[in-house]
Amino acid sequence: MSDPLDxxxxxxxxxxxxxxxxxxxxxxxxxxxxxxxxxGRTPPETLPSAGGREAMFSSADVRDADQVKAxxxxxxxxxxxxxxxxxxxxxxxxxxxxxxxxxxSEKVIQLNLLAALHCAQAANAQMQRQDTGGSxxxxxxxxxxxxxPGTAAYxxxxxxxxxxxxxxxxxxxxxxxxxxxxxxxxxxxxxRGHYGDEESIARVAATVPLGRLATPExxxxxxxxxxxPLASYVSGANLVxxxxxxxxxxxxxxxxxxxxx
Numbered sequence: 001m002s003d004p005l006d007x008x009x010x011x012x013x014x015x016x017x018x019x020x021x022x023x024x025x026x027x028x029x030x031x032x033x034x035x036x037x038x039x040g041r042t043p044p045e046t047l048p049s050a051g052g053r054e055a056m057f058s059s060a061d062v063r064d065a066d067q068v069k070a071x072x073x074x075x076x077x078x079x080x081x082x083x084x085x086x087x088x089x090x091x092x093x094x095x096x097x098x099x100x101x102x103x104x105s106e107k108v109i110q111l112n113l114l115a116a117l118h119c120a121q122a123a124n125a126q127m128q129r130q131d132t133g134g135s136x137x138x139x140x141x142x143x144x145x146x147x148x149p150g151t152a153a154y155x156x157x158x159x160x161x162x163x164x165x166x167x168x169x170x171x172x173x174x175x176x177x178x179x180x181x182x183x184x185x186x187x188x189x190x191x192r193g194h195y196g197d198e199e200s201i202a203r204v205a206a207t208v209p210l211g212r213l214a215t216p217e218x219x220x221x222x223x224x225x226x227x228x229p230l231a232s233y234v235s236g237a238n239l240v241x242x243x244x245x246x247x248x249x250x251x252x253x254x255x256x257x258x259x260x261x
Contacts, residue, residue: 004229008033011079012227013072015062015119016089017055018044020188021139024216025086025223026055032224034084037075062089062115063107065122072122081130084227085123087116087161088139092154105153112157117164124172133175135227138165139219140180142242158182162238169236177235179226184242187213209244 007029017026017038026036030050038048039060048055056078060071075082090112095104120136127134141158148155165180172178185195185204191213195201205212222241225231 005032005224007084007224007227010083011035011037011075011081012084012086013037013039013075013082013119013123014055014086014088015039015115017048017086018042018057020190021183021186021216021219022086022088023048025088025139025220028217028220028224029084029227030055035079037071037078039071040089062119063110065118068115068118069122072119072126076126082123082126083130083132083134085119085134085136086139086223086227087119087136089115090139090141090154090158092151094150095153096150097152100153108153109157109160112154113160113164116161120164120168120178124168124176127176128172130175133177135231136168136176136178137223137226138162138178138180139223140165140182140238142182142184142240142245145182145238145240146246165238166236173235177226177231179231179234179236180238181219181222181226182238182240182242183214183219184208184240184245185213186219187215207246208242209247212243214241214243 012029012034014022014026014036016022018040026038026048030036030048036055037058038055039058041061043057047057058071058074060067062068092108116138123136138161140161143151143155144158144162162180165178169178191201195204219241222239
């Protein structure tokens with residue numbers, strides 16, 4: 001019986017694949033035999049590699065539809081096909097919704113929603129021409145399914161990405177499956193910028209039922225599943241990967257209220 005997680009002979013494009021979650025995803029697909037293309041505005045110091053093979057880097061600003069088309073064209077020219085797109089590029093710094101500039105919000109929405117649409121459109125055009133079609137995985141966020149104080153435009157964009165996933169899954173079926181991963185907190189090299197020092201990270205991790213932050217590889221494994229034959233009848237789904245979520249605030253408040261005074 002063949003290994004359903006063997007991606008030999010397949011080609012995966014991972015946006016924002018130079019670092020963090022994206023690099024973990026690119027590495028997983030390489031490990032499983034795929035040829036991998038990553039993109040970003042600047043090349044990384046080292047490329048993900050496995051078994052003597054390196055990921056191909058292509059410079060592109062995914063907010064620019066023309067650059068996205070050139071990116072997909074370059075991948076197809078190099079490898080002859082495109083089987084998997086992982087829309088991972090995204091993110092946003094903290095910004096107070098009451099005072100944030102319109103330009104800032106527009107840029108956040110461009111990167112976290114419109115860029116994914118540009119990439120999906122370009123990938124779909126190629127996948128529809130292939131007998132085997134293809135799979136698109138959008139990296140969303142729990143910020144898209146719950147309030148996102150401090151990152152309002154980001155949360156709204158990720159909510160839009162989840163809706164976009166379900167819509168494209170209908171429009172582009174049966175050739176192309178489209179799914180989303182609503183990632184929770186992930187421990188990357190930039191975690192300190194989000195959560196503080198090691199002590200702060202430990203306190204944040206303690207709020208997660210599983211007691212820790214996710215690793216990039218754990219998000220990557222969900223992408224492998226979605227892109228594999230194991231998910232052949234899964235499309236339009238949004239899988240929340242957050243270690244059990246967040247404990248309801250009222251539980252702690254109620255426990256405090258019950259303590260002897």
